[in-house]
Amino acid sequence: MTVRHLVTGAALCGLVACAGVLGLTRSGPSAFPHRSHVVAGVSCTRCHAGVDSGSPELHLPDDASCTAGCHAGPHDTRPCLTCHVAPGAIAALTEARDHIKFDHRRHAGSTRGNCMRCHNGVADGDDHLRPAMATCFACHAGDARRDARRCDACHKDLADEGTLPQTHLAHDGDWLREHGTRAASSGDVCQSCHQPSYCAECHGKTVPVLPATRRFADPFAASVHRAGFEARHSLEAKSSPGSCTTCHSPDRCVACHTARGVAGPSTGSPHPPGWVGLTAGSNLHGREARRDPVACAGCHGGAGETLCVQCHAVGGVGGNPHPPGWSSRQPMSAMPCRMCHPVGSR
Amino acid sequence: MKRLPALAAALAVVTHGHAAADPLRLRADALATTASPAGLLVLDASGAAQPGLSAEAVVWVAGNTAADRMTGDDARGDVLVIAVDAHTADGAAAARIGRFVSTLGALRPEHIDGAAVRFRLPYQVDVEAVGGVPVLPGLMTSRTWDWLAGGRIARRFSDWGSAGIAYEQVRTDGRLVTEEVAADVGATLGRHDDVGARAAYDLANPGLAEVSLTASHRTEHLRTELYASELSASHLLPATSLFSVIGDVPSERAGAVLTWAAAPRLDLTADAGARRVDADVAPELTARAKLKLDDRGASALSAELRRSGVGSEAWTGARGAARIAFGHALWASTELELVRPDDPRGRGALWPWVLAALGWDRGDWQAAAAVEASASPEYRSRVDALFQLSRRWGTP
Numbered sequence: 001m002t003v004r005h006l007v008t009g010a011a012l013c014g015l016v017a018c019a020g021v022l023g024l025t026r027s028g029p030s031a032f033p034h035r036s037h038v039v040a041g042v043s044c045t046r047c048h049a050g051v052d053s054g055s056p057e058l059h060l061p062d063d064a065s066c067t068a069g070c071h072a073g074p075h076d077t078r079p080c081l082t083c084h085v086a087p088g089a090i091a092a093l094t095e096a097r098d099h100i101k102f103d104h105r106r107h108a109g110s111t112r113g114n115c116m117r118c119h120n121g122v123a124d125g126d127d128h129l130r131p132a133m134a135t136c137f138a139c140h141a142g143d144a145r146r147d148a149r150r151c152d153a154c155h156k157d158l159a160d161e162g163t164l165p166q167t168h169l170a171h172d173g174d175w176l177r178e179h180g181t182r183a184a185s186s187g188d189v190c191q192s193c194h195q196p197s198y199c200a201e202c203h204g205k206t207v208p209v210l211p212a213t214r215r216f217a218d219p220f221a222a223s224v225h226r227a228g229f230e231a232r233h234s235l236e237a238k239s240s241p242g243s244c245t246t247c248h249s250p251d252r253c254v255a256c257h258t259a260r261g262v263a264g265p266s267t268g269s270p271h272p273p274g275w276v277g278l279t280a281g282s283n284l285h286g287r288e289a290r291r292d293p294v295a296c297a298g299c300h301g302g303a304g305e306t307l308c309v310q311c312h313a314v315g316g317v318g319g320n321p322h323p324p325g326w327s328s329r330q331p332m333s334a335m336p337c338r339m340c341h342p343v344g345s346r
Numbered sequence: 347m348k349r350l351p352a353l354a355a356a357l358a359v360v361t362h363g364h365a366a367a368d369p370l371r372l373r374a375d376a377l378a379t380t381a382s383p384a385g386l387l388v389l390d391a392s393g394a395a396q397p398g399l400s401a402e403a404v405v406w407v408a409g410n411t412a413a414d415r416m417t418g419d420d421a422r423g424d425v426l427v428i429a430v431d432a433h434t435a436d437g438a439a440a441a442r443i444g445r446f447v448s449t450l451g452a453l454r455p456e457h458i459d460g461a462a463v464r465f466r467l468p469y470q471v472d473v474e475a476v477g478g479v480p481v482l483p484g485l486m487t488s489r490t491w492d493w494l495a496g497g498r499i500a501r502r503f504s505d506w507g508s509a510g511i512a513y514e515q516v517r518t519d520g521r522l523v524t525e526e527v528a529a530d531v532g533a534t535l536g537r538h539d540d541v542g543a544r545a546a547y548d549l550a551n552p553g554l555a556e557v558s559l560t561a562s563h564r565t566e567h568l569r570t571e572l573y574a575s576e577l578s579a580s581h582l583l584p585a586t587s588l589f590s591v592i593g594d595v596p597s598e599r600a601g602a603v604l605t606w607a608a609a610p611r612l613d614l615t616a617d618a619g620a621r622r623v624d625a626d627v628a629p630e631l632t633a634r635a636k637l638k639l640d641d642r643g644a645s646a647l648s649a650e651l652r653r654s655g656v657g658s659e660a661w662t663g664a665r666g667a668a669r670i671a672f673g674h675a676l677w678a679s680t681e682l683e684l685v686r687p688d689d690p691r692g693r694g695a696l697w698p699w700v701l702a703a704l705g706w707d708r709g710d711w712q713a714a715a716a717v718e719a720s721a722s723p724e725y726r727s728r729v730d731a732l733f734q735l736s737r738r739w740g741t742p
Contacts, residue, residue: 021637022612022637023610023641024610141505149437150437172569173571173603173615181544181558181559181560182542184544185508196429197426197427200404204457205480207426208388209377214734217677217714218679219703220636227665227683231685231697231721234723235660236654236655238655240599241577241597245582245583247455250583250587260724293589294579294583296589300589305589308588323594328550328591330550330551336587
């Protein structure tokens with residue numbers, strides 16, 4: 001045996017191991033060979049006897065039905081379905097039975113006994129024993145209950161259902177960023193699964209603690225504030241001005257900073273030299289305020305606005321803070337106009 | 347502590363209304379950390395009294411938060427949600443009343459105490475209306491003349507899409523703080539393509555407040571998404587704020603996300619885009635891999651590299667996470683994040699964050715404990731311990 005053989009053998013072992021880790025090969029029980037049974041002319045109801053009776057059992061074949069006339073000499077003492085079904089398949093069927101209002105008996109006529117009309121994925125393995133929802137709507141396209149988002153017409157207790165939607169509402173990609181745009185036009189669809197608290201956990205004003213903290217033991221739970229967000233939150237906020245305001249009120253920053261002692265009367269000014277001056281080169285605050293007015297409002301909101309008015313009121317040395325073409329529908333007597341525009345001025 | 351009776355009463359309203367609930371659920375989460383808040387108890391009750399009538403309430407009490415230490419209050423609590431939903435048997439009319447997050451199309455979500463109704467009219471037209479009082483933290487927070495009112499009209503297009511227009515006005519102390527009109531559209535084009543868009547326009551200080559577009563193409567193993575968004579911070583402020591009058595400098599972001607199921611247990615994601623704030627333009631890059639170690643995904647590893655931020659706020663980061671299941675009930679997990687800011691400004695050149703957790707889930711009972719350690723601009727080093735115990739009751 002040469003070194004070349006050894007290297008080739010090691011590489012092959014590595015590839016096999018990789019294939020196993022990546023799920024390209026299955027080490028556990030294999031999928032049930034539905035295809036070969038159909039090709040052999042075995043009808044579905046011969047093994048799944050009673051499935052069209054409407055009774056709530058799963059109607060999986062037992063060992064007796066497997067050995068009766070077919071597999072007369074079993075090669076193992078364990079029940080057949082210990083090995084001859086993919087992992088999780090029976091749990092998925094149980095999940096479907098528990099959470100879907102479905103009666104095989106009522107569908108037997110319309111499908112003319114052709115199970116493959118709905119179970120069109122069984123030939124590809126046990127991952128698709130439960131038909132996709134799109135399959136249902138191939139026939140039930142005009143269902144008024146579906147049109148009215150009445151998911152409970154078919155689903156029992158959606159909030160508790162463990163099967164996530166795969167065909168009609170896949171939450172894949174960067175769903176955290178995308179969900180707002182999707183929910184804008186389909187909010188009623190979201191509500192068919194998610195209860196009011198689901199939105200409030202992030203968008204509520206009375207959230208007790210960050211959702212990521214409540215799910216600290218699940219490293220794959222999606223959250224804006226996951227991992228070391230606290231350390232980098234100032235970078236995130238300044239790189240996307242206003243994004244925090246979509247959930248938090250502007251005074252949230254100063255309230256938290258004051259409570260933690262990183263801001264407040266005793267900490268001094270956080271601004272660099274040249275923040276406020278009479279020349280453009282020594283007057284950084286104007287540009288920064290236009291970029292991120294929410295950051296300014298965080299500390300200088302409310303009574304703090306009078307600091308700006310000292311210079312920017314009509315006739316003040318700070319000049320007009322409005323950009324060209326700026327307009328407002330607010331009357332001059334309303335806030336904040338009247339702060340700089342005394343009655344009678346323009 | 348004087349607020350506890352009010353919280354208990356709020357919960358009792360829900361649970362009493364579901365004496366014959368089917369199903370009725372109650373969940374209690376107790377969270378304790380050595381940092382703030384030191385203790386938190388969250389109670390979540392939901393149930394359906396009869397077909398077409400359901401309710402949910404989430405209330406919490408916490409002790410020893412940083413804010414409480416400042417005020418001398420030793421415990422506080424609040425209601426996150428307490429809402430009753432009702433709908434007609436055919437789904438043509440639905441109503442919600444209580445405290446909830448109101449979502450009206452492309453308008454920003456608002457947490458309100460109020461009511462919402464939805465009617466499904468002929469020709470696939472939907473009409474929604476919302477009215478109420480914006481929520482302020484603190485059960486005893488005094489209110490003045492604050493209110494919110496809005497509505498949306500939408501048209502569904504068979505099974506493949508919808509488009510809507512929404513309007514909302516918010517007043518605080520009787521003064522106009524928000525007046526916005528918004529449009530949304532979403533469509534599924536064939537089996538593989540989706541598009542969605544939303545835009546909100548500020549009527550109080552006329553200008554575009556927010557725009558977002560997304561389009562995706564999906565095949566069995568590959569999903570491609572193009573996205574773009576624009577956000578104008580000055581229009582997100584209350585119209586009564588002086589800082590709402592200094593003009594529009596929107597932040598913009600655009601890019602593409604590619605998600606590839608490279609193998610049955612391996613997902614790869616790449617997000618490449620750019621962000622612009624004023625004159626500064628910077629790349630936004632993310633590469634992520636997640637490997638499931640078993641078919642259920644109970645054990646998994648993930649790794650992520652990220653480049654983000656604009657100008658002096660740019661940073662580069664790496665994150666790794668692992669979750670290993672020991673049987674069905676026990677698992678261990680860990681997360682590690684390293685962030686390197688481009689401009690440390692004396693706040694530390696590297697900000698590490700690490701968490702190691704142990705969890706146990708036996709159906710109705712769940713428990714977890716973790717140790718979190720980090721160095722950040724705020725703390726040179728910090729170690730925190732977290733504990734959680736949850737119990738779920740339910741009558742399916």
